[in-house]
Amino acid sequence: MTLHYKASARKQQGMTLIEVLISSVILFMAIGLVSSVFQQSLMLQSRLKKEQFRHEMLYWTKNAVQFELEKGSVGGDVVVDDLKVSYIAEEIAKNAFVDSYSNESEGTVTGRGYMVLYRIQISSESLSTSYQQSIWTNSL
């Protein structure tokens, strides 16, 4: 089982193949475990950072898109910080804004505009999602 080397003048005995294999496997396992812990921690941090950025951008993009929708444009680009985000809004529902109820006409009094529900799709390099938002509008 043992391997014998003839080194220089002295006869030396090395480790067996099995010993070397087992020890190297243990060594690599230990190295792998430690490095994976480090890597995971770094990855978690960068993911957290990314999510945070996403949340912040989404918050302000929604505002910017709402502004555009109130102006009546249902598609285009908005700029938040230095990020350009393109959006497309699709009308899902539109209902008259109810002012009050009237006994005489036996119904609701409207004429102050409409509530429009949009489904909005936004996309950019680092952000892409869809959500719904309702906007008050005066237009028919």
Add this chain to the structure above:
Amino acid sequence: MISLRKSAGFTLIEMLVSMTIMVTVISLSSYTYRYFVELSTKQNSARETAQLRMQKFERVADKISGILDYYIDPKYRKAAQRFPLFIGERNAMYAVVSSAYYASSNAALIWVGVRDKKLVYCEKEILGFLPTEDIVEPGICTEYLELLPNVESFNIQYFGWASYADQQLANASQNLQNLGQLQKWFATYKGRETGMIPSWVELTASYREKDDAEQKTLRRKIKLYNQDPSRKWFYLSGSEDEAR
């Protein structure tokens, strides 16, 4: 094992070589470890700063959204119509909010602008005094909330009606394509001149995280929810008019 019994221990050379290797490995790994710890602490603190700033900014935006059309009497022309306390300059804004940042049950005067190269939010609770004149309350910024560091330029733009009449016209008209049509962007917006508060403000700033860091841009729109057509109408046709 026979082999172990036979061997007479390590030679000096072997010891030296193995110790050199060991020391190198240990020093390298300890250096890497320290580097890793430093890096992760730095990243973590940067992320925490960013998160804190994000939360502060969102809360302040929430306050700005809640700016009130707080009506005051003109000081020198008593007969003239009352107007909301809102002074929108190119690089600062002064208004009244319904709930203060620190004491949310009280209304407060707020000021947003640049102080000592920082973008700040200042407020003074309306307690024990009533803001009557549209001049900025002195000492409003004795304490402030820092929103951005190292600000190099800051600008506010206002989107709204040029006057109350415009707004009434748009409100009454069904033919208009959209309410936004008669509104436009203004570089300055004064309640005294327009009789209204704007419906949107846009904050634009360029800043650096640190003195030597790269320049960043901030460009955000905030909606003012209390710019509600019927609210003003309600105020104007309320008990004040009936009493006259």
